[in-house]
Amino acid sequence: MTDYGNTPPPPPGDGGSTPPPPPSGGGNDGGAYGAPPPPAGGGYGGAPAGPPPSNFLIPAILSTIFCCLPVGIAAIVFAAQVNGKWSSGDQAGAIESAAKAKKFTIISVVAGVVVLVLYGIAAAAGVMSMDSSSTGT
Numbered sequence: 001m002t003d004y005g006n007t008p009p010p011p012p013g014d015g016g017s018t019p020p021p022p023p024s025g026g027g028n029d030g031g032a033y034g035a036p037p038p039p040a041g042g043g044y045g046g047a048p049a050g051p052p053p054s055n056f057l058i059p060a061i062l063s064t065i066f067c068c069l070p071v072g073i074a075a076i077v078f079a080a081q082v083n084g085k086w087s088s089g090d091q092a093g094a095i096e097s098a099a100k101a102k103k104f105t106i107i108s109v110v111a112g113v114v115v116l117v118l119y120g121i122a123a124a125a126g127v128m129s130m131d132s133s134s135t136g137t
Helices: 057-066 069-087 091-128
Strands: none
Touching (some): 057 091
């Protein structure tokens, strides 16, 4: 007959096998044997408690459309990073991205207003420099 399905015999008890690692770690598994489990309620990489910081996404989009496109795009990029960083547990990164999104949104609005004022001044100077006597009469 074959030994298919039978349980194998126990190893010899001559002390030739290695003992199990101690409960405090020190085994070949990097010391993880007997390590405490991760804390309940999220553990590593979970979202922090509380609401995420404001991401300024709507003002960033509006400043991109109406004010300054290049700086507004940077504001949108940083605003889009806030919620992802917050949900992955990177609270400091989310706050930093929110601050950068706010800063670039403000820069975009200020740049748009400055360009608009300069355009208005240039247009007014152009109108004033027109000679009304050039009609040929």
